[in-house]
Amino acid sequence: MKITDFIPIRQALVVFFMLILIGMLLFLLSPVLIPRVSNVTAEQYIIPAIENCYAAANQNACYIQAAVTLAKRFQPSVVLQIVARNEKQPHIFQVCHEVLHFFGRAIFNRTKNVSRALIDGDATCFAGYYHGVLEGYFLENGLLGTIDDAFFAKKISSLCEQNDTTRTKKDVHECLHGLGHAFMFATDADLPRSLSLCDIFPRDDATWCYSGVFMENSTSATNKDHPSKYFKKDDPGYPCSILDEKYLSMCYTLQTQYVVNQNGGDWEQTFAFCQKIPRAYRKDCAMAIGGSISQYDPDPHSIKESCEKGPDSSDQKSCVDGVVGALGEHYNNPFDHVVTFCSILDVHKAACYQQMNNLMGNWSRDMHILQAGCDMISEAAYRTSCLQTLE
Template sequence: MVRSPESTGRVGRFVLALVMAALGLALLAGPASAHTSLVASSPASGERLAYSPDEIVLTFATAVDPRTVTAELRSADGEVVAVEPLSGETGDTTVVAFAVPRLPHAVYGLAWQSVGDDGHRVLGEVLFGVGTEVGGTTSVAGGATPMARALDSAGLALRIAWYVVLALLAGVAVVGRAGVAGDVARRRIGGLLLLGAVVALGRGGVALAILLEAGAGDLAWTSRGTVGFAAVGVLLGLLAVAASRRTAGPEARSTPTPALVGLLVAVIGGTLAGHALSREDPVLAVTFGILHLGAAAAWTGPLLVVLLVARTPAWRGLDAEERTAQLRASLRRMVPVAGWSLAVVGATGLLLAARAWSGIQGGVLAVLVVKALVVLAVAVPLGIWHHRTREGWVDVPRTARVEALGLVVALVLGAVLVGWDPGWSQGTGGLDPAVAAVLDGTADDPTLCMDLEVGRAACYRSTLSTVLATQGPQAAIDAAVAAQAVDSYVAENCHQVVHDIGNDAAEQIDDMADALAVDGSACWSGYFHGFIEARLAEIDDDALSDRLPTFCDGAADPQYSFTHYNCLHGLGHGLMLRVDADLFEALPLCRDLEEFWLVRSCASGAFMENVMAAQQGLQTPGVPTDDLRYPCTDVDADLSEDCWMMQTSMIIWRLGGDLPGAFEWCDSVDGLDRTACYRSMGRDISSIAALDPDGVIQRCSMGSADAAHWCIDGAASNAVYETSARESADALCAAVQEDWTAACEVSRDQALSTVALG
């Protein structure tokens, strides 16, 4: 039958409309979240930390939607530790961070997964040790859940079925006008399109289920994989209905056009709903993905269709001469398509492999090699042989079945590789150069960290560590103090930032006297505390008791100096970490120092660490929840004042910032404990008010009138210790009421003398 020009035009417009609809619906799902790889983490995999991290930061090669990145933290003994995602930028980002509670000494593994919006899952694990080496531990992760594994298996099965359907559609489109083979194939178009619709809807459903299982929430329902494959499934279903109507009834007429349209919709729509839009260069990735998949289907499908038709009664009913004629009619259509398809598959396959080469390793490489061997050693030689000998065929030769089997195996292996997704231009090449420099450990400019929504702790750790290594500890401390003045994050976390510098200095500087011979008093001497904490972690448990009495001798020149105190205070922090934050195990170790000034200095660090540990979810066993005076009411009487000098940070935190309520707890104790509590409130209020005199006075006035001046005294001391200078304390003492001025100035001068002593 000769088709009229009007009919041809209608078909062309119909094809164009369906293809454009597939494109549009697949793109309606919104921006693509990349399939990615982990290029860096803080802590790094295999790293030994002297202390528990506040957060774990993952940096990916390409941007991901943070809603689709989940993590589970486990210790080596299998205990699951709860982590919380930190809020960051809206939209895609390369940096995702998780808040971590205080971790006891052990080896830990953070099992992370990133789910692309087409439902593709990428997994990994970061191993690190707190106070211990990772050693021979290779994994502590629990792995994917049974449901996740089942969904991944279903996704692979549906992807294989999808490729086979595409191949069969291509086969019908190519041989659909070739005599008996075409007649048989055309009668199957409706069922084949319906099968394609079911598989497409299944792939969309699996993508939805994977995203829901990963906790993606509403994103799962609007993701590209869910919406894109649903759209393709609906279009193929409509085509199936139309094709079935054309082949039904006494005046049935059919053409292979619906198969061609279905192939275009499936290849283009399926590519857009899959990985390609996740790439750094999506236009190129989509183009080559469509060409590669379409060519593979066009090479495999016609041969499969001919082999299947050869098993039907209609074919077997032909005599030998008619079979030969029918076979040659099919081959005349198949051979040019196979030749061009082979060329396209080869060219695009080489490009895709080259672009993904940096992500290819292990099992991925093995499957890729097997696939290449099957194609090059089986399919290509047999294809060439069949091309040369086709004129002598009287029936489909058995070697054609071997070629078809090789092509199907290649399709299956391709489906496996797509599931693993080794990547497309992976690595740090797509990252901002400044971010890449931070990841490489070469950046020495902390101002790079200011604009980061998440991961600033890791960024400051990296850049300041580089400054430490290249310019020394004083330069690193000065850089942190400079950042404190311009970045609210550093202002709020200054002690921890310089604490990290101290941790790193313990690894880079061997001589304790050299490491402590700096002005490290800024940010409540966090540098000294971090250095001592890390150095203490290097001592074995068996040798600890013998080493404690002389541990700070290198910092005791002059004795009882601020540096000497900071060494002992840091020792208290470190001892708390050694005993997993059990205060009543740490304090007896401080007692081993014998001289009471040494004991008190060590205990002050233990008391501060007790507060910090509680704020991070780890605290002394048996802590009562209704008595905020604990543990100060249970420690030895000679250390209760030192305990109260730290306890208000705990009280304010537990009361959610209720300062009047905190003062009431101070008023519930007597004598020196009450004085210490008010002075401790002054220290905390000074930090809360950012050293602003009016803010300090207004908040200290919330306490009892007869004790508020002690709060001012504590604030004046803190102003000196926080800045290592007198200006902020001078401003405070000048602003207070006249009868408080003298006491304020005494506290200021005592703090200045301590700092000046070194």
Template sequence: MQRWVVLGIGGVIALAFAAVLATTGVRALERADVPACTGAARLDLPCHVRRYDVLARTQGPRVALAELKAARDGDGYVRTACHQLAHVVGRAAGEQRALADAFADGPADGGSLCSGGYFHGVVESAMARLGADPIRDRAREVCAPLRDTAPRAPLHYYCAHGTGHGFMALYASDVHAALAGCDLLEPWEAGHCAGGVFMENLTAVHNPQRPSRFVRPDDPLYPCAEVAARYRTECYDKQTSYAMYLADDDVTTVFAECVALPDTPGADRTACVRGLGGKIAILANKFVTGRDAVAVATRSMCLLGPDAATRTDCVIGSVTAHVRDHSGVAEAEALCAALRADPGPLAAVCDVAVRDAVATWGLLAAQPVQPAHPH
């Protein structure tokens, strides 16, 4: 039975997923070639990968994404792999269209479907077309259409994050080489590029073509302590997924691992606990149905933090993940409501965290996203 590493709100990814992508061939296909993935095949990951790749290539990304949304809403297995299945659709679209055109063909909700996986896949394809050597001189061109038309808005964020995935693919899952690629971008993009690097570091664990060299079962939070301080927050935000995986989703174990970090000016401990808070929100979304029930489950896990500071940072991390990755202001506010049942300051902390997250990521939640078009 597959274990899952939690990576994005509304979806998780099997460590075997990269191997599936590496062995799933692509060819010219007709409608009859679209696998149904029903019956026993409903739990067959390669079948779903092929299904959404074929749909995207033969009927277009909007059809593929509409079918993915319908399947996600009714099928728990598809929901767990939704983010990476959206990557599949994005890669196919990015191979057939210019980046701005492929972004314009994206989901109508502007990216909250499967945490923006479609846009990440588009960027991966755009960067693959450029190649490892030319990208060094042309890295800032990748997100230029979004930087010009929607700076720091949702599509720009998804593009910047996607560049991290793209650099990892180009540089054979070498985290340090990929981060050097991120350094070629302007600072805001570079930070979110790093998030894509660290996410891809986990998805590449079992990729037979370019397995990750930067995970250590005996050091779950590696390589965060050795990367540049400006990238540590993004590292811990993603690496807590691997720590949870190794701990069989025992949040108390990962709380302890975070608390054991030095409380340095780089704020490693805070970044780690907030990253864990995001994973807790994801776990609740994965296993619990209903907004209020998800909020109660998230609250219960954050309250397992060993002290007031960790519980505070857990709540902040949960709120940030909801708003940033899932346009989930209502979900974040439900968490605040659940916390009002407890004495102490956590409900107020949650309210402030929601306001801060909306101020930072509000376009993701509050405004319809207009697709970027070529100049």
């Protein structure tokens, strides 16, 4: 039975064209009808997803789930910018590095382009995103167990080069640090082997790679699923005590962070640990305390009070230097945080601003940003000194 038996041909044509028109309108309006994530909605989604991991019973599983979900919904720049705006919140501050680490790995798994993934990221929350991207790259290339040195020399050594106008020295440093993490992952936590792989880079670059190796060793020392093979609970100076001299500065730096994690941020106890290691590395130890303090509490007054627990002026100054370095690495645009901290100091204010002058070239390649950072300094003498550094 035909439809034209019931509907006149003219009416049938009208219905036909109306259906076509409705279909076209639905097609054209589909971008409006399909829910889209605005910046406000993105923030309302991203921040709770990360905060939930703070109190999660299984934090590691929470990190992975949050990261995978965010990678499916948002571009890296959206997530990183929102986290950067909110990282002072305690529940974000303490877990954002781990979440962004897994987020970076998820982004690489989606794009399979390590260079693109690195360019799309930044150093928010101690560059957790960079670290995850590089670990994802190693997984993708099957770099577990035995590693072919020739492959690393050819492929890996160029991944972190400062080969464009946007990548800063800080970006390069964090990339190298991420490679250190990845080397440990690829070698099944073989610390001496991982350090040897870092040696494919020039000495200054290799040092940043060492930092990733030692941080990974320190982290895995408390991981029940993958315990470190280079860790002795009753000897906090190990494995530094068995390594070549060229590794010791960074080894004691990261070993200090392990001590902090073990004592829950007891700064007097950690300064006491520094007095027990070889004298040549006590400055590194005190600087590491400054870096750790800045991670535990973003409040500048609390950081100042904690550094003042150093047993002498030299330790306190090194602690201040470590704070400035850590703030510079932690925040994507650190000038406000650094200047605020330096401005409240008493004895070591000049040293604080000098450390800023020494390091700020690592934080940005944009002269306007650097000048704006100097202009934040209210004291004329320190502001002038900062600007002169740029000349």
